[in-house]
Every structure is written in C-alpha cells, then in structure tokens.
Amino acid sequence: MRRAQGIRTVALLEATKGVVVLLSGFGLFALLHRNVQALAEELVKHTHLNPASHAPRIFIEYAGHLDDARLQQLALAALAYAGVRLVEAYGLWCQKTWGEGLAAASGAIYLPFELRELLAQPGLLTFCLLLLNLAVVLFMVDSLRRRRAARPLR
Template sequence: MNLTTKKRRNPLHWIACFEAAKGVVVILAGFGLLSLLHRDVQAVVHELIDALNISPTHHLVDVFLKLVEHLNDRNLWQFAGIAFMYASVRLIEAYGLWHDRQWAEWFAALSGAIYLPIEVYELSVHLSTIKLLVFTFNVVIVSYLSYNLWHKSVVSRHQRK
C-alpha cells in the first residue's frame, strides 16, 4: 500500500469510527432499556427529569411521559432487540469501511442518503444549529463516499483497458 492509498483510506477510517460510535451508543441504549425491565418506568422517567433539572411543565416532558405510560416489559424487549439489530448493522458497516470494502461504502452512502430528504424537511419546518450541523455532516459523508465510489469506478475502468 502506497502513501496515496493511505491518504485516501483515512477518511474511511474516520467514517468507520463514527459508525462504530453510533453502534456502541445504541448498544448502551439497548442495555439501558433492558435495565428498566420489571421497574416502574414512569417513576424512573420522573427521577431522570428531576436529576437533569428539566422543568416538568416543558411540553416535551409531557409527550415523553405519555409515550412511556403504556410501556411494558414486552415492549422493552422489543425496543432493545431493535436497538441491538441496528447496532449490529452499524458495527458491520464500520468493519467494512475500516477494511476498505466497497459494499460498506455503498451501504454507508445509501443509508446516509436516505436521511437527507427527512433532514431537509426538518430544516424547513424548524431551522436550528444542531439540525443544520447534522445535515451538513451527513451531506459531507455521503458526498465523500459517492465521490470515492465514482473514483474507484473510473480507475477500475481505466485499468481494464
């Protein structure tokens, strides 16, 4: 592997680390859900709201409390299972990106691009710095991966001639 290839792979390593981090965070969230089994989830949420010093009159607190109102152990298992599946996909993607696998680049570009229309809609409904940063970050990653795939395709065609 020459220096040019190493320089070109480095952004894939950063993207792989980002995907792995998302996978780890979701695994932790899944275990967090499982830690709520056989507990009064509403009481735990109230404790969390108090610990984070969030105003109980905030409209999002009411929405969140309504969401957990009917949460039971079966739902917790289901949500944790979905979290673990999602995390597995992210970690497999991270492995593929780290090892410069083309399938992982395609998957990362497509899975990132899926969110772009939703992010544009969210920005049009309510513009915020966080939403703009997430959108920009996603555009940069999808653009880089798309360019990288295109570049590899061009190089491959020239090598076949």
C-alpha cells in the same frame, strides 16, 4: 492516503454511533419488568426539572406507556441498528467496497428526512447535521466512483 484517512474517520463515526445505540439497547433491556414511569419521574426530580413543564411532562407520560413488549421491541430495534452501524464501520475500516456502498446508501436514506426537518424547524444544529451527512454521502459516492475508475477493464 487522504481518502483512506477520510474513510477511517467515517468508520470511527459509525462505530461510535453503533456502540452508543448498542449500549442504549442493553439499557432498554435493563428496564424490563420495572416501573418505567416511576423511573422517569425520579429522573426528572433528580435533575431538578419541573415535572409540570412541557418536555418533562411528555417524557413522564411517554414512559408510562412503555410496557415490557414495547421496551423489548425498542431494544431489539436498537440492537439491529447497532449491528448495521458496526458492520458498516468494519467494512469501511477494512476498506471494503461494500462498506463504502453501505455507508453511502445508509446515509442517503436520512437526507430527505433531515431536509424536511430543516424546512419545518430551521436551526443551526439541524443544518450542520444535514451538511455533515451530505458530505459523508458525497465522499462515499466519490470514493466508489474513484475505485471503479481505477479498476482495470476485463
């Protein structure tokens, strides 16, 4: 019963990520044919940030380089990523073996990047995210191992 609850928890986490990225993708589509740099400048002004300081300046400059083709590429990539996360969540929720395999593989892909980030810029948040992802991957691998051990021999 505990394993099933853990898998459902991971399914909810993946579904949440999928929905957030899905909404972000639709948000990017909404920016098509709009002056994204002007919107970024307005957002910086609205949040009372100094547009000359480092992060807001980079945000505004990057927004100035987003043309419709790039926005569409980013939106489609977000929709594809969200689709994978939502399919993974479905597979986990329904306790499908392929869902657990997909969760283990998709989580493991990020581990080297997260480790590199932790080594380059150590921080508590980076460390916690690496540990969380590692725990999910190990949990999924263990679940797959237990499922295989419980399967009768043919």
